Amino acid sequence: MTTQTQQISEYRNKLASAYRAIYAVGVLGIFLGILALIAGNRLPEGIIFGISFLAFGLLYLVLGFFVQRKSKLALGIAVGFMLLNFLTGIHNMIQTGKPVGLIIPIVFLSQTWEGFKAIQVLKSKT
Numbered sequence: 440m441t442t443q444t445q446q447i448s449e450y451r452n453k454l455a456s457a458y459r460a461i462y463a464v465g466v467l468g469i470f471l472g473i474l475a476l477i478a479g480n481r482l483p484e485g486i487i488f489g490i491s492f493l494a495f496g497l498l499y500l501v502l503g504f505f506v507q508r509k510s511k512l513a514l515g516i517a518v519g520f521m522l523l524n525f526l527t528g529i530h531n532m533i534q535t536g537k538p539v540g541l542i543i544p545i546v547f548l549s550q551t552w553e554g555f556k557a558i559q560v561l562k563s564k565t
Contacts, residue, residue: 447564450557454509457554460547461503461517468496495520509558514551521548 472492479485499520505513525544532538 447561450560453553454506454557454561457514457551457557458503458506460550461499461506461514464517464521464547465496465499465503468492468499470496472496506554506558509562511555511558514554514558518548518551521551 469492472489472494474489475485475492476489477485479489499517502513502517506517521544525541525548528540528544531540
């Protein structure tokens, strides 16, 4: 019985890592959106970037909320957006030759990927 309890606890931790990573991306997007809007006074593109970052930040926060409630669909959407971000980072790396833009997407993607199995196990146990 103890190993089953430990296993459930481990999957809860994996799910928590997944939705925390999604929340972190959302908060980062909102923060960057606010910075872009502040800088938008100097650069006209800043307003467009700011609104885009704010919108995606809010979307990630909503997705994090639903992942916290064990939604595989919300997790799939969040992972899909993170994969697109990763592919954009690969494109940028090819253009610039610098892999720096891949570090953050890899970290967040690795945190969220385990959430699929965790949701499946936790839904079957309850």
